[in-house]
Amino acid sequence: MTPDKPHTADLLRAAADVFRQELMPSLPEEKQLDALMILAALGCAERDLEDAGGLRERQARRMERILPTGATVGDLCAAIRNGDFDDPDGALRLYETLMEDVRDRLALVNPDYLKAADQISTSSSDDARRSGPL
Amino acid sequence: MTGVGLAGNAEAQARVAESLKAPLLATDISIDGLWPLSGGAIQENWAVDLTIQRESGGPERLECVLRTDSPTGVEISLGRAQEFELLRAAWDLGVTVPEPMACVTDKSVIGKDFCLMRRVRGTALGQKITRDERIGGDRDALTERLGRELARIHKITPKSHRFDFLQPPPIDAAEAELAAMRGFLDKMGAQRPVLEWAFRWLYRHKPAPAEIVLAHHDFRTGNYMLDEAGLTAILDWEFAGWSDRHEDIGWFHGMCWRFARRDLPAGGIGTREAFRCGYEAESGISIDPRKAFWWEVYAHLRWAVIALQQVNRYLVGGERTLDLGLTGRRPAELELEILRMTAPERTGA
Numbered sequence: 001m002t003p004d005k006p007h008t009a010d011l012l013r014a015a016a017d018v019f020r021q022e023l024m025p026s027l028p029e030e031k032q033l034d035a036l037m038i039l040a041a042l043g044c045a046e047r048d049l050e051d052a053g054g055l056r057e058r059q060a061r062r063m064e065r066i067l068p069t070g071a072t073v074g075d076l077c078a079a080i081r082n083g084d085f086d087d088p089d090g091a092l093r094l095y096e097t098l099m100e101d102v103r104d105r106l107a108l109v110n111p112d113y114l115k116a117a118d119q120i121s122t123s124s125s126d127d128a129r130r131s132g133p134l
Numbered sequence: 135m136t137g138v139g140l141a142g143n144a145e146a147q148a149r150v151a152e153s154l155k156a157p158l159l160a161t162d163i164s165i166d167g168l169w170p171l172s173g174g175a176i177q178e179n180w181a182v183d184l185t186i187q188r189e190s191g192g193p194e195r196l197e198c199v200l201r202t203d204s205p206t207g208v209e210i211s212l213g214r215a216q217e218f219e220l221l222r223a224a225w226d227l228g229v230t231v232p233e234p235m236a237c238v239t240d241k242s243v244i245g246k247d248f249c250l251m252r253r254v255r256g257t258a259l260g261q262k263i264t265r266d267e268r269i270g271g272d273r274d275a276l277t278e279r280l281g282r283e284l285a286r287i288h289k290i291t292p293k294s295h296r297f298d299f300l301q302p303p304p305i306d307a308a309e310a311e312l313a314a315m316r317g318f319l320d321k322m323g324a325q326r327p328v329l330e331w332a333f334r335w336l337y338r339h340k341p342a343p344a345e346i347v348l349a350h351h352d353f354r355t356g357n358y359m360l361d362e363a364g365l366t367a368i369l370d371w372e373f374a375g376w377s378d379r380h381e382d383i384g385w386f387h388g389m390c391w392r393f394a395r396r397d398l399p400a401g402g403i404g405t406r407e408a409f410r411c412g413y414e415a416e417s418g419i420s421i422d423p424r425k426a427f428w429w430e431v432y433a434h435l436r437w438a439v440i441a442l443q444q445v446n447r448y449l450v451g452g453e454r455t456l457d458l459g460l461t462g463r464r465p466a467e468l469e470l471e472i473l474r475m476t477a478p479e480r481t482g483a
Contacts, residue, residue: 041460076327077327080327081330088478094331098327098328098469101328110467117471120397
């Protein structure tokens with residue numbers, strides 16, 4: 001027994017293509033923002049379906065890297081708030097885990113944002129921290 | 135706060151016209167046109183064209199905006215009457231704001247407060263402004279001008295002005311802001327490890343208390359209006375309150391308000407230097423870059439908390455608009471920026 005094809009994510013992609021290429025050009029200007037928001041929601045759905053719940057599993061594994069098995073997100077928040085990760089090693093371990101998780105979530109909800117952020121970070125001339133770390 | 139719908143409601147419009155007679159010093163007012171403007175998530179804006187007749191002289195036509203509260207607002211925002219009072223103070227100091235014309239607090243008119251401002255031309259859309267450099271004239275000049283405008287706003291201090299509706303001036307603005315955000319987050323029961331990281335970092339790097347000024351609290355691209363030549367108005371005063379001047383500076387430079395131009399730190403339109411030049415020339419006060427950086431990190435935490443509040447309007451408040459729903463995907467972007475700004479020093483690196 002196998003699921004029918006195409007996969008729902010594939011269908012959503014086709015639906016988004018029709019919407020973008022054939023319907024959006026005929027929508028008035030004041031409806032373009034709504035149309036873009038619909039595309040954003042369709043994109044999220046498509047990527048979530050392809051991920052098939054993988055995010056939750058990856059997040060559970062990440063939690064185990066920094067807290068004992070069975071710890072909840074609430075426990076993690078409490079530990080950070082309590083200063084349990086203030087020491088340099090702990091801070092670095094936590095930081096890397098949080099960064100990995102944020103990137104993972106962003107890849108699902110807004111991969112274009114992640115891409116833009118990575119592009120500018122390699123060519124950035126921004127000088128926010130010019131005067132050195134606080 | 136729902137109030138009375140204005141569109142197509144002749145009786146409500148007549149009451150509005152009547153209520154504006156005294157503040158506009160008019161003997162007669164007719165509403166010639168009224169239509170909704172795309173507004174913020176917090177207030178409703180109506181374009182309204184009036185013809186007013188005074189005791190002497192011919193009829194005068196006024197193009198205005200009528201601004202009132204939306205069905206549900208964010209709890210930290212000011213009411214329209216209060217916003218109007220701040221707008222008037224800013225107007226008096228030469229800040230480029232829409233001319234405040236009338237504020238009506240008689241609830242029998244439309245069931246809620248509303249105010250009337252002169253309508254200003256231009257666009258405020260952040261995506262458009264940061265993509266199309268033809269808007270707003272020379273960008274260096276515009277960036278410097280915005281620095282000057284903010285410095286003018288910051289001339290309003292607890293010593294020069296009294297606003298009874300604002301929270302009292304904090305002794306330590308950074309501490310007060312963090313406590314407020316902490317309260318909002320805890321009240322929502324939100325569990326966001328990256329925001330906890332942000333709190334921890336901000337508490338551990340908190341700058342010393344400094345002079346308190348009136349902070350606009352939402353001074354950023356998207357909240358000022360431009361025409362072809364330049365700035366036409368600083369908008370959206372509903373979050374204003376007493377704080378450290380660097381709070382507005384950090385907010386303006388936040389990555390979250392650069393829209394299409396991540397590479398232009400001053401609101402996606404210019405350089406830090408241009409903004410600083412304008413601010414310092416107008417105020418005579420130097421921007422402390424370390425403080426500004428702290429507040430820039432804070433800006434992302436604050437926007438994340440506000441975004442979560444907006445999502446709650448969708449999740450809990452029953453305002454099921456796609457716009458609010460998608461705001462739930464915003465905090466991840468802000469969390470990425472927070473982490474990028476607060477990377478720990480690598481030991482041995």
